[in-house]
Structure formats: C-alpha cells, structure tokens
Amino acid sequence: MSDLAIVDRRFIARGEERASTLKFTLWLAPWVALLAFGIYAAGLCLFYGLNQTNMDNRFAFGLWIFADLSVIAMGAGAFFTGFLVYILKQEELKPVLNSAVVVGLVCYSGAVAVLMVDVGQPLRAWFTFWHPNTHSMLTEVTFCITCYLIVLVLEYLPVLLRNRQLQKIPSFFIFEHQFHKLVPVLAAVGAFLSFFHQGSLGGLYGVLRGRPFAFREHFAIWPTTFFLFILSAIAVGPSFLLLVVAAAEALTGKKLVEESVLRKLGFISGILLGVYVAAKSIDTLIWLNITSPSVGFAPWEYYAYKPFGSAILFAEIVLLGLLPAVLLILPRTRARRGWLLFAAVLTCCGVLLNRFVLTVQTLALPTLAFDDFLKYVPSWQEVATFGAVVAYGVIVYSLSYRYLPLFGHSKGEDKHVSVG
Amino acid sequence: MFPWVDGFHWTVMHVVFLTIFGLVLVTVATTFLWSLFRTAGDLRSQRAAQLCWRNNFAQLPEAQRHCRHELSGRVIHRICPNAFDCRHCELYEAFAAMPFPVRTLNTGVEYSDKLLYHRGHTWVLPEADGTFTVGLDEFAHHLIGQPDKLNFPRKGADIQTEGIAWRMTKNGHEIRVRAPLDGTILATGGPQYRWYLRVKPRGPVDLRHLLQGPEVAGWLASEADRLQIQLRQPGSEPALADGGTLMPELMDNLPHANWDEVLSDTFLDA
C-alpha cells in the first residue's frame, strides 16, 4: 500500500468497505477541476465586477438567484427530516438524518457563497445586520439563512467529530458525546428558522407590487407565495434526499438504508406535494381572476410570449405536481424503486420549474405598455460559478460518505448516529 | 434599526424582529456553550477516559471482544458486556469459580505466570515496594521490534485504566498503548530495559481485570490465530509461526501487510 493509501485508510472507520484511494481520487478529480474553474469564474466577477455576467438593468436577477432559490428548496430536507425525527419522533428516518444534514449544509453554504458573488458590494453585505429594514423579505431571508447556516454547521460538527481519527482525541469525542444530546434543540431551532426563510424566499416575489405576474394576495403581512414556498420546500426536500441516498447507493453499490426508509421519504413527499398542488391551484385561480386583472393586467398576456406559453403552467401544476404526488402516494407505484425514483425526480423538476418561472419569467415579462419581452442567457462565468456549487456539493458529500459515519456504522450500533 | 443607528425609532416590527432573532441566537449559543461546559467537566473528572474507551470498545470487531473466560475455556462463547472491566462484572466471581480444561496451545510467544496481562498487550508486574512495572508483552514486541519513536507522558502524570499510557511510532504508524491500571508515573523505560513504565498506584489496587494463568495462553493463542489470518499473503499458507514461535521484527519484515488493521486489533484501538 502506498503511503497515501495508508494515511487515507487510517481515516476510514474500522470495518467500513470503501473504494480504493486511487478510485476515489479519480472520482473526485473532475469535480475538483469543475470547482476550481468555477472559483476562477467567480473571481473574475468579484475582481472586474458584475459586467462579467449577462445580467442587466432589466434582468437584474439571473441564473444565480434561480440557483439559490432552487438549492435552498432542495436543502429543505435537512431541517424537515430533523423536524420529523426529533419533534415528530419519526425514528425510522434516523439513518438518513446525517445525509440530510450534509445535503443541507452543502445547499445552504453553496447558496450563500453564490449570493456573495451575486451582490455588487459583498464587503457591505453585513450592513444588512446594521441597518436592517424589517419590512423587507430579503432581510428576513438574510437573518434566517445566516442563523440557520450556523445551526447547520453545529449540526454537522458531531458528524465530523465521529471521524475515526478525530474521535481519538478525547476532548473532541467527549464534546461530540455531550453535544449530540442537545442536538434536538438545534433541530427545533433549525426547523423554526427554515419555515420562516423558505417562506420569505417565496415572499421575495409575492410582494413585488410592481410585477403583477409575481404579486399575490396577502395574508397578514405575507403573500400567498410565502406559504406555497414552505409547502413546496418541505415537499421536495425528502424527495431530493431520497434521490441523493439512491445515488449514493448506486455509486457505492451498497445497500445503505432500508428500502422502507426511502419509501417513507417518498410517501411524506407525496402527501405534502398533494397539499401543495391543491393550494397552488387555488392560488393561481385567485391570481388569474382577481389579483392580476384588478391592476390592469389581463392574465392571458403573461402566456402570450413563447416559450412561456400556458403549457408551462400545466407542466408546473399537473405534469410535475399532481402526477408525482399520485405516484408517491399510491402504495403500488411507491413500492417499485423505479417508479419511486422517477416520481422523486419529477417532484424536484416541478419545484425547479416553479422557482424558474418566478425568478426568470417574472423579469422577462414587460410591465410598461412600451416594454418588450426580454431574453437573457447567462454568461459562461455565471454558469461556471453555478457549476462550482454543484461540484462543491458532490465533493463534500463524497468526502463525508468516505470518512464519516453518514449512515451509522455498518456494524449496526446506531446509538451514536449523531445528527442532526 | 438598531438604537445606535442614526434616525432610529422603535416600531412593533423592530421589537418582534429583534426578540425572535435574539432568542434564536441565545438558544444556539447556550446549546453550544453548555456542551462545552459539560465537556470540560468530563475531562476534569476521570470519566473521559472511560467514555472514550467504551465507545472505542463498541467499535472493536467482535473477535476482539471475547470474554476472558471464553479464552480460558470456562465458557464456550461470551462477548464481554463491560468493556473488559471485570471489576464491575457481576458474573466474575461465578465464572472464576468454574473449572477450566487443561490445554496445550501454540501461543507463538513466551509468557510468564508472574505477570498480569492486559488485553492491549501490556503486562503489569507488582514490585515489592508496592509500585508496579508496566511493559509490552512478547507478542507486541515481536510485531514492533524496535519502535522508531517513543512518546511517554511526563513523570508524575496520571494514567487511567484503558486510557493512553504511552505512544510509539513505527514505520509511520502511530501506536497508542492502553494503560492497564490507574496510577501515577514514577519512571519511564523503553525496549532496551524490557519495561516501559514504573507506576505508583492510585487508591486501592484492584487488578482483577488483568489476565493471568490459563487465560493468557488462550488469549495469546487466539491473538496468534488472528495475526496469522491478517498477515496471510493472498493464496499462500500461514507462514508466520516458524517452529511454533513468532518471528521477530514482523513490521519490518512484512511491510506490505495491512498494519493499520493489525495494530488497531492488537492494541484495542478502533
């Protein structure tokens, strides 16, 4: 064995079968390359300014904001699984809990990183904490995401400390031992924060009085999109987690969790998706028939511009909403792994499409009588930066899987599956 | 929004906002600090070593967790539930009373009846002056031979049973040797002296958890078997025991074996 392999081996938990060092390196290499390239692109944007992107005064939000909204929705699995396990005591989901934490951490930290590139003056980002405008959804989002990111890091800490070498250091081990007793508290806090900022992310667009395509009726201080986003996020979270675990199983060729756990995830996803689709349909009807016309915008106009025809609405609600919901709820389809995964994929696509419509179509549509319908294609810098986040996710998850007890020890003792 | 920002004036939103996020931060911080506090407490008390050991024990492969009485042949099969701490084993007396078969086993190395053996391949020798000498047994010695580097705690430092007594490095592998008993270090030796530590016991001495007599042979035999399996070259016959004795300087002679695994099992360090 080469020295590198020896060192590598030393960090892998005893009795865990992992790919050879060489194989693992080969797997990581392309992702690292992509990450490096993305970081270079982001560097360009930070150094030369956002003229490196294809965003403009009319398309002030682009690929990055879409990515942030999507990624954070996908990361909802983290808080929601924690919520299910610790608050609702759904113990059988415990095996996927650590995976959920890693996914969550990756998604949120990735989103924040991209945001830092997206804003024109990253060094002033902290001003939000100094002069916060309490009426802005974005303030709520900023506060919640920052707090929740801290929570996620803390939740990830115990998992990290379970690494074979780290736990040999007594103080680390003891801390982990003590800390993971209190993790339910964090899970509760995380759930609270997440419910809020997932909502606020929806609110971001629902409050845009100047953009009748996005503007929605308000309950109390929140537009309906606030609640729809929470619903869609907790609906897609489990599906995405399911896909991640399935992918991990496919790549490692091991059975990492019981099939029943995946089905359970699918079922939860399905039920919530069903509720979401119902709510979304009602909301859409109200918006098309009351909200929008009342400010002088005939609903059909929104769908008069290709490629954003009314088909997109159908796809969003029926094809990628109702259909997967049914597939996930029916026991017969859920029992088949193929159908289960297919439905999960549809669910994710549905939420992605929803975020896309809200971010991109909203800006593409004209508001003034003499506006045109706008087109926007992200520059390679934008795409590369986005790619870096994906690569970052894959790398962090791969490393975590290799060196940390993501799915508990195969030797079964799971009294120490640390959470989060 | 904060009072120290120019033109600030309180509104309901401010109160709500500040309260909520204040609470969140306080909760998170408290959780973190509380566990830090508890950790510090544990480290100060003696529990730390025990906690680490028990967690580590749980992760040992089952083959390394056999009860000493199985090794002595008193029982057929038993996995130790007490992390090798026979002092708290309610069945200890009962087992100890049982007769054991007389067997001749190829242990591959010599051992002495005067010494008390710890499952982490250290031995303890009670001295006349009430102190104890601690050393590595032959088995470990054959594996390691001459360590590249020795790292002892400073004199006067306390060691705890199952805690780390001292560290050695050999061919890039760090070896943590578990302490066989509680005590204070009086002197440190090394391979050349054939002993490593001289320890002044702390409190009443109870060495029940250390192996002696027939158990040692059984234990060493099973260890030898394990070693044979672990060091077997793929597709070749076991060729370690040369004329029934383990050949010396194994780590030097078989550099390509999976020493990480061997050492972890040998020194009970998962």
Place this chain on the structure above:
Amino acid sequence: MKVSRRDLLLGTAGLTAGIFFTPVPWKLLDDVSIWTQNWPWIPQPPRGPVSTKLASCTLCASGCALRVRMAAGFPVGISGSASHPLTKGALCPLGFAAHQLNWHPVRLREVRHKGRSASWDEARAAFEKACSEGPVGIVDGRSGRAASAALRSFAANRNGTYEIALGAEERALAPLAQWSSLPIHSLGYDLENTRTIVSFGAPLLDGWGIPGRFTRLWSERAAGQSDPQLRIIQIEPALSRTGSGAWRWVPICQGTEALLAASLARILIEERLVSITAPLPPASVAEAAIQTGLTPTAIRELAHTIAERRPTLVLSSDENPAVAALNLLLGSVGAPGGIVKRADRRTVPDAAPAQPLRAVLLDSTVPWEYRPQGSMEVFRFAAWDGGGNSADWLLPAPGFLEEPTDLPTPPTSAVATYAIAPNILTAPFPVKTAAEFLLQIDSTLPTLDQTVHARCEEIFRMRRGTIHADKRTPVTSLASAGKLEESLRAGGVWLDEPASSHGLPCALKEWPAGDPRHRSGNWANTWAPPVMPPLAAKLYQESSLRETPQRSQS
C-alpha cells in the same frame, strides 16, 4: 514548564474572546465599512466655490449663449443663457456636455505631419514653402468672423483662393441667393411671422438652424394642437422626429422632392391658387403621383393646404432649386413670414483660380469630413483628431471655450446679430487658430481686435438694434463704440432691427430642375468637431433613443 495542547487551546480561546473587549475589532470593522463606501481609485469631483461665467458655444455657427458653472478653474456644468434673443436659453443635446470635450481622448495635442509628431516651426516652414511655390487655398467653415477677415485677406495677398464650406441650411438658400443675386448670408427665414411651413425633409425639430429658435416656436404655436397657429407639413419618406411633431406628415418616395415641388407648382399656377406668375413646370401631376407614391388628389389637396394659410415658407433639407422656387410662387420671398433680407456684409467668395492650388489650409471650423478637391498639400486645423483624415498636416487648434472669437449672424436668422465670445479656458499645450498661424507669416493681416473694433464702430454708426444682456439697451443710448464693444465683451448680444423685407427682386426665367442632394437630419450634423462629448455619445450607445448619426458630407 511544558505547554500541552490543552493549554494552547485554552490560550487561543481566551485570546479570541479577549480581543472582542478591545477596540481593535470594532475599529477595523469601522474602517472596512468606510473603505467599502469610497474606493480610493474612484475619482471624486473637485471641491471649491462654484462661479458662473457667460460664454458662447463656438462648436457650430449658431453660437448659443452659455452659462458655464466653474469650479477650481474648470467648467463643471453648462446651461443656456436666456438673455440671448435667438436661442432663448435653449441648447442642443450635445451642448450640455460640451465642457468635457477638451479632455476627450482624441484631443489633438501636438502638430502632426503625416501621422508623425512635428513642431509648429516645421509646419510654418512647410506652409511658407508652399506659398512660395504656388497659389494656396484657404477654406473657412464659418465666414464673417474676425478670423475670417484675416484668412480672406491672406488669400487675397497671395492671390490664392478663399472658399467657404457652407452648411446645409445655407446651401438650401443658395438658389434664391442666385436668383436675387444677393449673397447667401444676407438671406434668412422669418419663421416668427409665418403661418405655414412646408418642409421637404428639413430636420426642423432635430438640429435644424438655431437650437431653441424653432423648437420653442413650435412648442408655443404648433405642438399637439389639432389646428395650430403654425402649420408644419413635413414631406419625407420616413417618419422622423419632425414628422411626428408636424401637423401633417406626407410620406413620399425617396428623391422625388423636386418632382413633387414641380407638380405642386403646376397645380398652384393652373388652379390660380397664387397670383404670381411663373414659368409652368414641365412635370405632370399624374406623372408625379406615380413617382412620389401619392395620389393625384392627395397632391392637389396638399397644394390647396399650402396656399390656404399664408405666409407659407417652403424649406428644403439641402440645396434644391425646385423646392426653393415654390417660395417665389407663394410670394414668400422678401415678404414677412418668408425669406427676408438681413443686414450682412459677407459676400460670396470669388471663383477658383486658373492654375491648380499648391496647398490648402482648412480652418478648424470646417467640418471634419470636408475633402478638398484635387491633389495638394493639406494643412488642417482641428482641436480633435476624428481619424480617417487625409490631411498632410494636423495643427492643434483651441478647443471648446479656449478661443476668443466673435460671432456673426447665424444661418437662418432673419435679422443680423453680433456677439463676442471670450475664452474662459486656455489650452495646457501650444495651440493656434488658423488666423494666428497666418498672422505670424503675414503681419499685415488685420488682427482679431482690429476687426472687432471696426465691426463695433460700424454697428455704432448704424445706430440700429439693441444689445441683449440681463437688460436690453438700444444702441442709440450708448455713448461710444467702445461702450458697445464693452457690453458685447461682457456677454451681450447685438440684435439688429428687422431689415425692410422689400427690395428682394427675384425672378425665375424657367422652372429649375431639382437637385436630389438630401441630408439626413440630426443635431450631430451641424456639429463641427469630429467627436461628440462622451455623455452625448451615451444617447447613441446606452439607449435606443437615437440611431448613430450620419455626419453631413460637405
């Protein structure tokens, strides 16, 4: 004692915690935030008291009166001066950013000979050599200035030629000048008293004539009214800004202006819509209808509308005898609200000499695109290097507000005016005007001041007109010519009384043929410098408001 890992950890933790109780992190935070709010490499405007100076824009012949805001000795803002009787405080879009022109990257900072840098002495030597070898031509872009006098007499002394590069508005008057055998510069448009304006593609609302004069007239009497006091009929192929603002827009096929004019004339004569008799144009209405793309009825109606509300003024975008001739039919020549005579001493320069020119010298007022005919050595004065210029010598001229000059009557003005523009800036490197250059060669030429004095004397002796400043002073109430010059130098503008419109005899022997020369309208056309102020260029680059201008090819 030996430091264990534990001590180290505790130490670091204590240190980090402790730091927050020192002012250090907070000071750093403060500094960072301040730094992020003003980066040192972002230029900040100069501080200092702001004063306002009166000046005149010399970038086109209109000579708009300016109020220039000055700070720390530099112009920091420009606005129109309402006291000017013609421009009435209006400026063209380019004028508002003209104060940045002098720092334009293409500013000509040194004498250049065939692309290489040279010295003033070399340039002078070369020109003197040329003069000694043959006749030289002097081209002036803006006649009637004191400088023009110097240029002209130099040409006279060296039996060279003195030529004037006319602007489009001036060329449009050429046919009438010819028929009435009067100099072009003594003709003007009496816009204020006209009731109908028929424009054959003249960019009336987009840089035609004097900024402010017509636009204000239009906004007071025509804009947005269904039956305006002042009817504007815009005849041109594509809808322009003027077309949109006009009372009627008549789209016709490209290049058929002359034909339409002829057919209109035919109708006016045949149907006795006008009393004046003139030779019958050959063109038939039917033929014109086919060519122009209008219906015969439309043309007939148009003719009636034109004759209906007189005085009617017919304008063409450039020299076009057929169009100009309509004015004769409509009796708009030498009548109020038509083409009127104004007091102006300028005469059309003499014809070119027999033998070819050895060299030609172009004044900085000559449009950049001007290309002298024939092969000769070209000496080009310019403040900016617009590129793509074939001149052998490029000679740096004073930039915006750097040249003291006087301002004769602008084209299209109905009455004579005179003003003196001070230079409120000086170029940071050696520059010369063409006149100064020639004065060094021939000291007998009249200096700027001499000519200005003479002109003031003359105005004073005429005892006509008024000085427009903050208040108006009739020339008669002035004590001396010196006082007059004083008040002009202080930013006043002399405005002559309307000349008696009679005595503009103008007869047509036969109906003239049309000249298809057409110019696309834009503010940038009347603009002498080859470059535009960066902020004005924004219009073309950073908004879809304007298509990039085709500069006039004189």
Place this chain on the structure above:
Amino acid sequence: MSARYGMVIDLDRCTGCGACMVACAAENNVPALPARATDRTGLTPMLVHKVSNGVEGAGRREAFIPVACMHCANETPCVSVCPQQAVEVDKSTGIVMQIPQRCLGCRYCMTACPYHARYFNWWDPAWPPGMEKTLNPGVATRMRGVVEKCNLCHARLHSAMEKAAASGKKDIDMADYVPACVEACPTGAIQFGDLANPDDPASQAAHSPEAFRLLARLGTDPKTYYKSRQAWVRALAERSPAGHAAEAQNV
C-alpha cells in the same frame, strides 16, 4: 414644510432630442460607460423611450416618453424591499432617496420597480484623464456595484434650501430649484413643481384632463404625470403590454 415634488411632462412637446438625458448625466456625474455597454446595461437615470402607435405607413405616429424615477408616494415598491434601508422616502419632500454608500447591490429594488427607472453600476465609473476635473462638485460619484437613480437633482434642492435659510425663509423659492432635465428641455415640455401646492402650475397641470400617469392602477401613486392630446399616447398609460401589441396588429 411638507412638499410633494413632481413633474408633468407634455409628451406633445417632446421632440425626443435627449437633451434631458445628457443634462441629467452631466449634472449627476454619471460616467459614460465602456463600449461594451448597451441600452440594457447603460446608466441613464433619465431615459427617453420612443413609442409608436404600431401602425406602418402614413397612419404611423410616434412619440417620446421620458422616464425617470416616479418617486412613488404609496407603497413605494423599492423602499419596502431594500434589505438595509438604502432607499428611503423623504417625508418632507416626497423624494425617494437612494443611499449608494449603504447599498450592497443586491438589485432587489430593480426587480421591484415597474418603471425600470433604477440602474446598476455594472462598471467602475471612469473618465478620460483630466476629465474628472469637470465633474459637478455638488454630487458625489458612485462606485461599481451599487444601484442609482433619479433623486430629482437633490444637490440643487439643497442649495435652494441653503439660499432660503440664508435669507431667513423657511420655504424655498421654486425658481431656485429646477432639476437639470427640466432646465435643459429646449421646448419646455417638462413642468416641475410642488404637487401638494394647489397654486403651483405643475400641480394644476397634473389635474388637466389630458394628464395621466403610467401604471397608476398598481396603486403606487407615482408623482410623474404625463400629458398628451393624442388618445393613442394616453392609452399607453394603462394598456397592458400584450394587449397593446395585439391592438397594434388590428389597427
């Protein structure tokens, strides 16, 4: 004093010359951008749009609509969204102020503005060597990465206030406070004044039957009024975009 400064722009008098845009840029130290900049990445706090009635041929009519920040008085879209109070409404003047030193450039306000009257500094502001000496001392330059927009020439309001204060008056003389675009318009198409003052000619013009506002039904109470005698121009106010396009086909 509590004023509602606003504009009434007579579109029939606008020739689309762009003088207002240039004057605005000069007054507010707006830099000319690199050659890569387009009409979508430009920096034009005052922007004149060219509009037509969609007809081709002789029936075609065109008009020009100058659009700057409308300083919405009600539920001002950009103010409520800004996460760090970089946009504020000045109660005493009704001017919506952008505070570039506090802006982090998230551009949320730009997506919120229905009039697209907000502009992002995509580039570092730059001037040819020496030209920075011609910047207007009254206005600070902005830096890359922040949003800016029309603030009704706030510097001019300030000097007017100082003048009033110096002469002991508490209200400013409107003759002293004329935004650059208003001053520049060669046809006097832009009227500026205090819409809260019934005697102000501007506020009277705002109530004329030809006056209208863009997207007034959004309920943001914009303070820029437009005026036109042409019905098709007035129709641009509320007609929703696609509908406008559709009718243009039918005409």
